[in-house]
Amino acid sequence: MATTPRKSRPRAAARSSGALPHGLTAQQCRDMYRKMVQIRHFEDHAAEAYAQAKVGGFLHLYIGEEAVAVGAIAAVREDDHILGHYRDHGYALARGCDVRACMAELFGRDTGICHGRGGSMHLADASRHFWGGHAIVGSHIPIGAGMAYAMQYLEQPLVVLDFFGDGATGNGIFHEGLNMAALWNLPVVFICENNLYGMGATLAEESPVSDMMIKAEGYTMPAVQCDGMDVLSVYGAVQQAAEHCRSGKGPFFVEAMTYRFRGHSMADPELYRDKEEVRRWRELDPIPRFGDFLVQHRITSPQELAEVNEEVEAEMLEAVRFADSSPWPEPDSVDRWIYAKPIDPEATEEAPSMAGNPAGAAS
Numbered sequence: 001m002a003t004t005p006r007k008s009r010p011r012a013a014a015r016s017s018g019a020l021p022h023g024l025t026a027q028q029c030r031d032m033y034r035k036m037v038q039i040r041h042f043e044d045h046a047a048e049a050y051a052q053a054k055v056g057g058f059l060h061l062y063i064g065e066e067a068v069a070v071g072a073i074a075a076v077r078e079d080d081h082i083l084g085h086y087r088d089h090g091y092a093l094a095r096g097c098d099v100r101a102c103m104a105e106l107f108g109r110d111t112g113i114c115h116g117r118g119g120s121m122h123l124a125d126a127s128r129h130f131w132g133g134h135a136i137v138g139s140h141i142p143i144g145a146g147m148a149y150a151m152q153y154l155e156q157p158l159v160v161l162d163f164f165g166d167g168a169t170g171n172g173i174f175h176e177g178l179n180m181a182a183l184w185n186l187p188v189v190f191i192c193e194n195n196l197y198g199m200g201a202t203l204a205e206e207s208p209v210s211d212m213m214i215k216a217e218g219y220t221m222p223a224v225q226c227d228g229m230d231v232l233s234v235y236g237a238v239q240q241a242a243e244h245c246r247s248g249k250g251p252f253f254v255e256a257m258t259y260r261f262r263g264h265s266m267a268d269p270e271l272y273r274d275k276e277e278v279r280r281w282r283e284l285d286p287i288p289r290f291g292d293f294l295v296q297h298r299i300t301s302p303q304e305l306a307e308v309n310e311e312v313e314a315e316m317l318e319a320v321r322f323a324d325s326s327p328w329p330e331p332d333s334v335d336r337w338i339y340a341k342p343i344d345p346e347a348t349e350e351a352p353s354m355a356g357n358p359a360g361a362a363s
């Protein structure tokens, strides 16, 4: 296996001192804990609904990987742009998308965040600068570079977070995206969630190197590896990466070492990995791990953590009730909510712009 020295590593969390790492406040830490719990409970309910045939298509769960989306998205501005692959519930909820609308989207209902047109793999909310949910592996990597080009062109001090898996780094489009981003010095943070598998293929079967960050070096892109089971480690790495991009120094690559506790999708019998491996990774569960950190640092109490869990569970039960009782899209509305603007054959051609209100794109 080829090895290359790493350019840098994220700093370890300052667990022994009273100060929180990376300039975080106690409230930000509590918010990150709640977000991880939200994603976990959302997906537990989504899995149950899928088993009841209430969710169509595929359902890819992010359970075990919550610290990546939550740590990364908490480390950037609310108006920075987010793109991700089909395992996307975590990005949507970490960005603050409406929980009921996300659940209704899985159920294919008109009240869904994309009016039931997208389903699980294509959650998106332009008003929150969350641009999906992409099912074609790697397809959004150059799209993220293109959005970063728009930010640079419009002289907006924004960055793009572009999430994808280890498997995507074998696609040609990954290399095209990184090449252009490096060549044009674009403000995009490429976040590779290395969960050791691409469907049923192990890292050794899919890639000549097991550290995906090595692939960024060919594009002279700085890269760090972080512990994707530790929300603070992810936060620190993405904070560093976003600062780099925002200061005009070009793209940055973050590799988060993580693990999905469930199969590739709900249709996966998981014959390619043994239960002992899954059990070992479950011991690193990012949610109790961060809960322990919060209690040790007197940021919260076990009682408050239990209350968060209860509140989130009530929120999810309500989201399922809302989704299940929502109307289906009207059949004659099939061509609505598909294009940014309704197609007018009489209209003269107009250059697209991201400078205005991005929420307009959803109308």
Ligand SMILES: Cc1ncc(C[n+]2csc(CCOP(=O)(O)OP(=O)(O)O)c2C)c(N)n1
Pocket: 087, 135, 136, 137, 138, 164, 165, 166, 167, 168, 169, 193, 195, 197, 198, 199, 264
């Ligand atoms: C271009 C393309 N090729 C193949 C597929 C089928 N496919 C769906 S997910 C997947 C594995 C991707 O693995 P990875 O990027 O590591 O993401 P993970 O599912 O592990 O989060 C494949 C091959 C696809 N959707 N698109």
Ligand SMILES: [Mg+2]
Pocket: 165, 166, 167, 193, 194, 195, 196, 197, 198, 199
């Ligand atoms: Mg993977």
